[in-house]
Amino acid sequence: MSDNHFYHDYMGTGGINTFPFFGENPSNCDQPIIPNIQNQNQHQFVPSSYMSLTECLHGSMDYNTLSSAFGMSCSSSEVVCPHVDHQDSSRKSSVPVAAETVLDSPLGETSVEIPPTPNSSTSSTSNEAGGQEDSFKIKKHMQKKGCQEEGDDKSKKECKAKKKGEKKQKEQRFAFMTKSEIDNLEDGYRWRKYGQKTVKNSNFPRNYYRCTTQKCGVKKRVERSYEDPSIVITTYEGQHNHHCPATLRGNSSFLYSSSHFMPNFPPQLFAQMLPPNNQQNLLISSPYNSSNNYHQHQAGNPEYSVFGGGTDDASWIHKQEPP
């Protein structure tokens, strides 16, 4: 096992798959450390102490805190770490090699669907979940019936316009790449596959999953990078409105799901958890506005430029500028 990489230890059978971000040693997984945010000003990040991820995720910090602390706005940002040496590729493992996020403005866009609540995932309310579900149902209904209930052409046009407005509303999304032989990374939540599509210019299909918990509209896409088949690209969309089933089952093993926090998880913070030598590889791209852009990214869109490059833990954040 490399000294320089986090790892994802897929146990053979019956084990709980740990999520890859939190430490070299499984015994340390109970207390994954991420930098506490203190002494920062608007443009600087100074990791002055460490807190457990548990603290971070469960109330002591929320998205706003994090985002402001990291100098993030609610507008999109995207952080990509395209390459990490994986020295021990013989074992089944995954290494987080990238953090990419879509944090669409929760306030500025048409809000037919529930706007992403930029708080911690645990603060999501049932109302929010219900709204999300309702929205989903409405959308589905409209899709199936083609708004025929509206009757005349005028109503249809209005309906179409509404749908158009709906479409612009996007869930929070968080994508990251993980070096793994396993496509569907175990993250503690239960997912039901609801679709699979071939991806243009890729030999690997894209799989679509939905959280099996009722009224939880979180979705995720899983695909392999066509450029590097060893890399799995996972995209989470939405926020869970329930606890992680695995943690509720009282597993002693550490299991922090990506989806448990990723939807609210600033990429900078994610990346901060990477070893400094990996942070040097971080790239930043233009805002991630649509899935199309995402694929442009995969295609190696040259607009991505080197971002950061310092060797200290915070330098890359310190240097953050919109591309």
Place this chain on the structure above:
DNA sequence: CGTATTTGACCCGCGC
């Protein structure tokens, strides 16, 4: 038998 997966069909947005 209940649940999960597969997969072809369908809808929609977007670019031309």
Place this chain on the structure above:
DNA sequence: GCGCGGGTCAAATACG
């Protein structure tokens, strides 16, 4: 308007 590609549905199928 048309074609393409992404995303989703839902019936059929597989599985435990």
